[in-house]
Amino acid sequence: MKGVMTLRATYSDNLTTLKTSNMQSVMISNRLILGIVAFSVSFGLSLVPSWDFKKAFLTGIITAVTIYAAALFVDKRRRNYEMFILGSLRKRIKDMEGLKARVVREINQIEEHHNLLYAESQQLQNQVIESRNQRDSLHRELRTFAGQKKQLETEISSRQTEINNLQKNQAELNNAFSVLTAEKRRLESNCNVSRSEITLLQSQISELQQQKQEVESNLTLLGRLKPQLEEKLYELRIAIQELEVETNQKNQLLVATKTERENIQTLLNSSQTQLAEQKAELQQLQGQVSLLQEERDSLQNQVWELLQQIETFNPEPLSENLKEDDIELFAFSEIIESSAIIDTSEVDTSENIPEEWTKFLENLPVYELQVLKAILEQDNPNAAIKKIAEANITMPNLLIDSINERASDTIGELIINSDSESPEVYQEHITYVKKIIAMYENLMARYTSSN
Amino acid sequence: MAKLKISKKISTALINSLGAGVVPRVGVEYIAVGREKELKSLLQNLDDIAEGVAAFRFIIGNYGSGKSFLLQLIRNRAMEQGFVVADADFSPERRLAGSNNEGVATYRELMSHLATKTRPDGGALVSILEGWINKIQQEVVKESGMRPNEDGFDDQVESKIREVVQYIEDLVHGFDFGSVIIAYWRGYRLDDDNLKSAAMRWLRGEFTTKVEAKAALGVRVIIDDDSWYDYIKLFAKFVADIGYKGLLILVDEAVHLYQISTTVTREKNYNRLLAMFNDTMQCKAEHLGIVVGGTTKFLEDPKRGLFADQAWQRRTKESRFVAQSSVQEYLGPVIRLNPLSEAEILTLLQRLADIHALNFGYEQTLTNRDLKEFVQEIINRLGAEALLTPGEIVRDFMSVLNILHQNSGIAFGELIHGSKFKPTAMGKDAEVDEDGAAEFSL
Numbered sequence: 001m002k003g004v005m006t007l008r009a010t011y012s013d014n015l016t017t018l019k020t021s022n023m024q025s026v027m028i029s030n031r032l033i034l035g036i037v038a039f040s041v042s043f044g045l046s047l048v049p050s051w052d053f054k055k056a057f058l059t060g061i062i063t064a065v066t067i068y069a070a071a072l073f074v075d076k077r078r079r080n081y082e083m084f085i086l087g088s089l090r091k092r093i094k095d096m097e098g099l100k101a102r103v104v105r106e107i108n109q110i111e112e113h114h115n116l117l118y119a120e121s122q123q124l125q126n127q128v129i130e131s132r133n134q135r136d137s138l139h140r141e142l143r144t145f146a147g148q149k150k151q152l153e154t155e156i157s158s159r160q161t162e163i164n165n166l167q168k169n170q171a172e173l174n175n176a177f178s179v180l181t182a183e184k185r186r187l188e189s190n191c192n193v194s195r196s197e198i199t200l201l202q203s204q205i206s207e208l209q210q211q212k213q214e215v216e217s218n219l220t221l222l223g224r225l226k227p228q229l230e231e232k233l234y235e236l237r238i239a240i241q242e243l244e245v246e247t248n249q250k251n252q253l254l255v256a257t258k259t260e261r262e263n264i265q266t267l268l269n270s271s272q273t274q275l276a277e278q279k280a281e282l283q284q285l286q287g288q289v290s291l292l293q294e295e296r297d298s299l300q301n302q303v304w305e306l307l308q309q310i311e312t313f314n315p316e317p318l319s320e321n322l323k324e325d326d327i328e329l330f331a332f333s334e335i336i337e338s339s340a341i342i343d344t345s346e347v348d349t350s351e352n353i354p355e356e357w358t359k360f361l362e363n364l365p366v367y368e369l370q371v372l373k374a375i376l377e378q379d380n381p382n383a384a385i386k387k388i389a390e391a392n393i394t395m396p397n398l399l400i401d402s403i404n405e406r407a408s409d410t411i412g413e414l415i416i417n418s419d420s421e422s423p424e425v426y427q428e429h430i431t432y433v434k435k436i437i438a439m440y441e442n443l444m445a446r447y448t449s450s451n
Numbered sequence: 452m453a454k455l456k457i458s459k460k461i462s463t464a465l466i467n468s469l470g471a472g473v474v475p476r477v478g479v480e481y482i483a484v485g486r487e488k489e490l491k492s493l494l495q496n497l498d499d500i501a502e503g504v505a506a507f508r509f510i511i512g513n514y515g516s517g518k519s520f521l522l523q524l525i526r527n528r529a530m531e532q533g534f535v536v537a538d539a540d541f542s543p544e545r546r547l548a549g550s551n552n553e554g555v556a557t558y559r560e561l562m563s564h565l566a567t568k569t570r571p572d573g574g575a576l577v578s579i580l581e582g583w584i585n586k587i588q589q590e591v592v593k594e595s596g597m598r599p600n601e602d603g604f605d606d607q608v609e610s611k612i613r614e615v616v617q618y619i620e621d622l623v624h625g626f627d628f629g630s631v632i633i634a635y636w637r638g639y640r641l642d643d644d645n646l647k648s649a650a651m652r653w654l655r656g657e658f659t660t661k662v663e664a665k666a667a668l669g670v671r672v673i674i675d676d677d678s679w680y681d682y683i684k685l686f687a688k689f690v691a692d693i694g695y696k697g698l699l700i701l702v703d704e705a706v707h708l709y710q711i712s713t714t715v716t717r718e719k720n721y722n723r724l725l726a727m728f729n730d731t732m733q734c735k736a737e738h739l740g741i742v743v744g745g746t747t748k749f750l751e752d753p754k755r756g757l758f759a760d761q762a763w764q765r766r767t768k769e770s771r772f773v774a775q776s777s778v779q780e781y782l783g784p785v786i787r788l789n790p791l792s793e794a795e796i797l798t799l800l801q802r803l804a805d806i807h808a809l810n811f812g813y814e815q816t817l818t819n820r821d822l823k824e825f826v827q828e829i830i831n832r833l834g835a836e837a838l839l840t841p842g843e844i845v846r847d848f849m850s851v852l853n854i855l856h857q858n859s860g861i862a863f864g865e866l867i868h869g870s871k872f873k874p875t876a877m878g879k880d881a882e883v884d885e886d887g888a889a890e891f892s893l
Contacts, residue, residue, distance in 0.1 A: 386642075390599040393592050395581035395639070404569040413458070418570060 031071065038067040353435050360410040361436045367392050368403050373437050375416060375423050376430070382422055457481060462810035469803070470849040472842060474519045477571075482802055483524055485795030486517065489788065492781035493525045496740055497532060500697040505687075505731035506740040509767065511750050512788030515840030518744040521788070522701045525742065529699045530568050535575055535690045537561040538701040541708060547723040548676060549716060554723070555656050558679035561700060562655040576654060579686065582693035584636055587611050605640050609633050619685065624678070627670040634668050656682075680727060687739035697738035705745030709755055717755070725762055732766075732784070750785065790839045797822050799841065800848055807852045821863050825851070828867045 042063035046056040364372075367388050374384035385396045392399075400423055404414040415429045425433050457465075461478040468475035469482075483490065489510075496506040510518045526536045539545065539560035546553040567575040591597070591611050597604045616629035631653050638646030649667040656674040658664040664673045674682055687698040708724075711717040724743070730736045750757050750767065757763040767785050791799070800822045808815035829837050829844055837844065851866060 383642075386639075393585075393589055393599065395585045395588070397577050397581045398585055401567075401569040401578050408568060414569060414571075419572060419574060 031068065034067055034071055035064045039064040353432060353439065356411045357432050357436055360407055361440065363406055363410060364403070368399060368406075369437065369440060371399050372403060372416075372425070372433060376425055376433055376437065380422050385423075457806065457809060459810065462806050465806060466810055466849065469845050470853065472846040474523050474842075476523065477527070479520065479523045479527055481806060482799060483520075484799040484802065485791045486521055486524070486788075488781055489521060489786050490524060490528075492786060493521075493742070494528065497525075497529055497534065497696075497699070500534070500699065500738055500740045501532075503691070503737050505734055505736045505738070507728050507731040507784055508740075508742045509750065509785045510742060510744045510788065511747055511785055513747060513839060515842045516788045516790060517841055518788060519703055520842075521786075522703055522742060522744050526699070526701055529740075530566060530571060533568065533696045534699050535565060535567050535579065535686075535695050535697070536699045536701065537565045538703070539564060540704045541702060541706075542704065543707060546708060546711070546716075547720045547727075549720070552659070552676055554676040555674060555679050557702070558674065558683070559656045561683070567695065577651060579690055579693065579695075580632070580635060580651070580654065583689050584608075584612070584632065584639075586693055587615060605636070608636060612636065619688070624670075624672045627672045630670050631668060654682075680723070684730070684736045684739060688737055691738035697740060699740040699742070701742045701744070703744040705743050705749050709745070709749040709752070718760075721757060721760055721763070724757075725760070728766065728784075747787075791841050793826065793838070796826060796838065796841060796844060799845070800825065803845065803848060804852065807849070807856070811856055813856065817863060824864065825867055 039060040043056045043060035046059040047053070361369075371381075371385055371388055374381040374388075378384060382396065385399060389396050389399055397418070400416050400418055404416055404418075407413065407415045413426075413429070415425055415433065416423050417426050457478065461481075465475050465478040465481065493508065496508060499506055510521055512518050522538065526538060529536050539557055541557070544553060545557040545560055547557060548554045562576055564573045565575040565579070566573055567578060570578060588599070588608055591604070591607045592599075595607055597607065612632050613629050616625050616632070619625065631650050634646050635650035638644065638648075638650065646668075652658060653664060653668055653670070653673070656679060658667070658673045661671055661673055664670050683698070683700065690698050708717065708720050711720065727741060731739060731741055748756055753759055757767065767783070797819065801819070804815050804817050804822075825848065826838075826844070829847065851863075854866060855861060855863060
C-alpha cells in the first residue's frame with residue numbers, strides 16, 4: 001500500500017513539473033501571440049484611417065504594453081485564485097488520504113478475518129467430509145451386518161426346518177421301525193405256518209405222486225381202449241344223426257298233428273256252438289210244434305164234431321180230406337258264418353331294418369334315444385329335450401348335433417332337421433326311426449319281464 | 452372307373468347344378484379331377500390350423516378356371532374333418548371395410564353361413580354358442596357338484612361365464628360380450644325364446660344401432676365395421692376350445708374389391724386384408740384359416756390390384772426360382788390354378804357320364820373316343836382357350852347327356868357335329884340360381 005502511495009506521489013510530482021515547464025513555454029508563446037496580435041491590430045487600425053506609421057507604431061506598442069500589463073494582472077489574479085483552490089484541494093486530499101489509510105486498514109483487517117474464516121471453513125469442511133465418510137462406512141457396515149443377520153436368520157430357519165424334518169423323519173422312522181418289527185414278527189409266524197404247511201404239502205405230494213403213477217398206468221390202459229371207443233363213438237354219432245332226423249320228422253308230424261288237432265278243435269268248437277244254437281232253435285220249434293199240435297188236436301176235435309154233425313145231417317161218405325197236413329217243420333238252413341280267422345302274422349320287425357340302422361341303435365345312448373322319441377312323437381319337443389339336457393349336463397342343440405353325428409357316421413346321413421322351427425325327423429327316415437324305437441322298447445320290455 | 456355309390460339326392464343335386472353351370476354345394480368330391488396338388492397343399496393347411504397355427508391362402512385363376520370349385524371342395528373336406536366353415540362372396544354391398552357398414556355385412560353373411568358336419572346348411576352358430584356354454588356348465592358341475600335344477604346353479608354359471616370372458620385377451624368389449632352370452636343362458640333357463648334369439652342376432656351382427664341392442668339385451672355396443680374381424684378371431688378360439696378343429700373362412704369374388712372405384716376405399720379394404728394376412732401369418736390368430744378366391748387381375752394389376760401396394764407384392768409374388776424352373780410351387784400363400792390338361796378333362800367327363808348313368812339308371816355307352824371327339828369339337832368351335840374354362844365344358848356336356856338320355860334316337864356323334872350344338876362361349880353365363888349352390892365367378 002505504501003509503495004503504491006509513493007509511486008503515486010512521484011508520478012504527480014512528475015506531472016506537475018512537466019506541467020509547469022509545459023506551461024511556461026505555452027505561456028511565453030501565448031504572450032508573444034497576444035503581443036503580436038495586439039500590436040498588429042492596433043497598428044492596422046491606426047494605420048487605416050491615417051497612414052502614419054509612427055503613430056500607428058506607437059499606438060501599437062502602447063496597445064501591446066497595456067495588453068501585456070492587463071494580461072499580467074489577470075494572470076496574477078488567476079494564479080492567486082488557483083493557489084487558493086489548490087490549498088483547499090490539498091486539504092481535502094489530505095483528508096481523503098487519511099480516510100483511505102483508515103479504509104485500507106479496515107480492509108486489511110477484514111481480509112485477515114476472511115482468511116481466518118476461510119481457514120476455519122476449510123477445517124470444518126474437512127471435518128464434515130471425514131464424518132460423512134465415517135457415516136458411509138458405518139452404513140456399509142450396518143448393511144453388511146443386516147445382510148449377515150438375514151443370512152443367519154435364513155440359516156436359522158432352514159436349520160430349524162431341517163431339525164423339524166429330521167424330527168419328523170425320526171418319528172416316521174420310529175413308526176416304520178415299529179411297523180417293521182410287527183411285520184417281521186407276523187412274517188415269522190407266517191413262515192412257521194407255511195413251513196408246517198410245506199411239510200403237509202410234501203406229504204400230500206408224495207401221495208399224489210403215487211396216485212399219479214396209478215393214473216398213468218390207467219391212462220395207458222385207456223389209451224389202448226381208446227380206438228375201440230372211438231369207433232363206437234362214430235357209430236353212435238351216426239345213430240344219433242339218424243335219430244335226430246327221425247325226431248325232427250316226428251316233431252314235424254307232431255306239429256302238423258297239433259295244428260290239425262287245433263283246427264279240428266276249433267271246428268269242433270264252432271260246430272258245438274252251432275249245435276247249441278240249433279238245439280235252442282229246435283226247442284223253440286218243438287214248442288211251436290206242441291202248440292200247433294194242440295191246435296191241430298182241437299181243430300181235429302172240431303172237425304170230428306162237425307163231421308158227426310154232418311153225419312147226423314147227411315150220411316155221406318166221409319171225404320178223406322183228413323189229410324194230415326204235413327206240417328212241415330221248417331228246416332232252418334242257417335248260414336253258418338265261418339268266423340274268419342284272422343291270422344295275426346307278426347311281422348318280425350327285426351328282419352326289415354337295414355344293418356346300418358341297427359348299428360346306429362347300438363351306438364346310441366339311452367338319453368339320445370329318448371330325445372329322438374320326443375322329437376318323433378311330440379309337436380313341440382323342446383321342453384322334453386331341455387329336461388334330458390339338464391339331466392345329462394348338456395344343452396339341447398348339442399344333443400341334436402350328437403345324434404346327427406352318430407347317424408352320419410353309421411348311416412351316412414343326417415336324420416334330424418335342425419333348420420325348422422322345432423326339430424323334426426326328415427321325412428325319408430321316419431319309418432326307420434319308428435322301427436328302431438319300437439325295437440328298443442321291445443327289448444326293454446323283454447328284459448324287464450325276464451327279470 | 453369303379454362303380455360309384457352315390458345317393459340319389461346327391462347325384463341329382465350334382466347334375467342339376469352342373470347343368471346350370473354353377474358349382475354344386477354337395478358332392479364336389481366325386482368330380483374332383485386334376486386338382487390333387489392344390490388340394491393336398493390346402494389339406495396341409497387344415498392340419499396346421501388343427502394344430503393351432505393360422506393359415507391364409509389366395510386361390511388365383513381366371514374366369515371359369517375352377518376357383519369356386521376348389522373352395523367348395525376344401526369347404527366340404529374341412530367340414531368332414533371336424534372344422535367349422537363359413538363362406539361368403541364379396542359384392543358391392545359386402546366388402547372388408549367401407550363407409551356404409553360393408554364390413555359388417557360380410558361378417559353377417561359369414562355368420563349366417565357358419566356350418567359344421569352336423570349342420571351343413573348354416574346355423575352352426577347356435578351349436579358353437581351352446582357348446583361353449585356347456586363347457587362352462589360342466590366345469591361348474593365339476594367344481595361345485597351342483598346339478599342343473601338346484602338353487603344357485605344358474606348364478607354360478609353366470610359368474611363363471613364372466614370369469615372366463617375376463618381371461619380372453621384382446622377381446623374388445625369384454626363385459627358386454629359376456630352379457631350377451633349370459634342373456635342366452637338366461638333365455639335358455641327361463642324358456643325365453645326372445646332373449647335367446649336376441650343374443651343370436653347380436654352375435655350375428657344383425658343389430659344395426661346401439662339403441663336396439665340396449666333395448667333387447669341391455670348391452671351398449673354392437674359388432675360394427677371396426678370390430679367384426681376381432682370377433683372372427685374370437686370365434687376361431689372358441690371353436691377350438693369346444694372340440695372342433697378350427698374355423699375356416701372362405702371368401703370368393705375378391706374381384707369386387709378390385710372393382711371399387713374410389714382409391715381411398717379400395718386401399719382401406721386392401722389394408723384390412725393385409726392386417727388379416729399378417730395376423731394369420733404371424734400366428735397372432737389361432738386356429739383360423741382364411742382362403743380368398745380372386746382373379747389374376749385382382750392380384751397382379753400394378754395400378755389397382757394388390758401388387759400396387761409394395762407390401763402385398765413382397766408377400767405374395769412368385770419367387771423367381773419358380774419362374775425359372777417353371778415348376779408350380781405350393782408352399783407360398785398364392786395358389787395359381789393352372790388350366791386342366793386334356794387328359795384331366797377327359798377323366799372329368801368320364802366321371803360325369805358315370806354319375807349321370809347312375810342317377811338315371813341306365814348303362815353308360817359313351818366311349819373314351821366319344822369324349823375326345825366332344826372336346827375336339829369344343830376346341831374347333833371356340834378355340835383352344837375353351838380349355839381354360841372347365842365349367843363351361845362341363846355345362847355343355849351335361850346338356851348333351853340330358854338330351855341323349857331323353858331322346859334315345861339321337862346318336863352322340865350326330866348331336867355334337869350338328870349345327871344346333873352351340874357350346875357356351877366364355878363370358879356368357881346363364882341365369883344362375885343362388886339358392887343352394889355356390890356362386891360361379893363371372
